[in-house]
Amino acid sequence: MSENFTDWLRERSEPDWTAVVEHPFTDALFDGSMPDEYMSSYLVQDYQFVDDFLALLGAAVAKADRYASRLKLAGSIAVVTSEENTYFQRSFEALGIVESDRVDPELDPATVAFRDLMRDTRDNGGYAEILAVLTVAEWTYLEWAVRAPAKPDNFVHAEWIELHANPDFQEWVTWLRSELDRVGAELDERERARCLRLFQQATKCEVDFFNAHWD
Numbered sequence: 001m002s003e004n005f006t007d008w009l010r011e012r013s014e015p016d017w018t019a020v021v022e023h024p025f026t027d028a029l030f031d032g033s034m035p036d037e038y039m040s041s042y043l044v045q046d047y048q049f050v051d052d053f054l055a056l057l058g059a060a061v062a063k064a065d066r067y068a069s070r071l072k073l074a075g076s077i078a079v080v081t082s083e084e085n086t087y088f089q090r091s092f093e094a095l096g097i098v099e100s101d102r103v104d105p106e107l108d109p110a111t112v113a114f115r116d117l118m119r120d121t122r123d124n125g126g127y128a129e130i131l132a133v134l135t136v137a138e139w140t141y142l143e144w145a146v147r148a149p150a151k152p153d154n155f156v157h158a159e160w161i162e163l164h165a166n167p168d169f170q171e172w173v174t175w176l177r178s179e180l181d182r183v184g185a186e187l188d189e190r191e192r193a194r195c196l197r198l199f200q201q202a203t204k205c206e207v208d209f210f211n212a213h214w215d
């Protein structure tokens with residue numbers, strides 16, 4: 001393969017990839033027109049997503065093939081468990097989210113589908129497959145967030161964008177891609193095809209997740 005593995009995966013994940021990155025949900029975040037009702041349901045479901053995402057990061061730490069990679073992945077766990085978690089708590093407070101919706105909400109079908117994909121990959125996938133799902137989740141979020149033309153007034157909107165459009169997050173996504181490119185170069189055709197299937201499924205999950213909070 002002459003091009004990067006991650007470019008190859010992404011090209012084969014259209015039109016869903018562009019549907020995530022240019023989703024109308026993100027435009028409403030940028031221009032302040034996002035109704036609280038939509039933002040609330042999205043963040044409640046996303047907090048549940050983050051739980052399984054964290055477990056997937058943990059599986060990546062366990063299955064990585066070298067110490068330097070484990071260190072990098074563990075650094076990302078630190079962000080999810082500190083700044084990002086605090087953001088959710090402050091936003092739940094601002095939006096008046098009740099305790100039961102913070103800890104044990106009824107899950108949307110889109111959340112269940114994403115959770116099932118992450119759990120299956122965590123339990124049965126190898127390092128490259130786990131990286132494929134992590135890369136979709138982080139790279140799509142970087143790509144929509146960097147499209148923001150300005151910082152919205154509402155901190156719930158502004159900080160959700162900033163968490164995914166800052167130099168550290170950009171560097172993390174660059175690392176994830178280079179890691180998947182490195183590991184992908186060693187895969188045979190069948191293993192690459194498995195990564196592609198997961199990459200495409202995860203991209204479709206991202207579209208469905210935004211769609212579930214927009215109409």
Ligand SMILES: Cc1ncc(CN)c(N)n1
Nearest residue numbers: 046049137138141206209
């Ligand atoms: C559904 C979803 N996808 C990705 C991300 C970014 N980690 C997120 N918070 N939520």
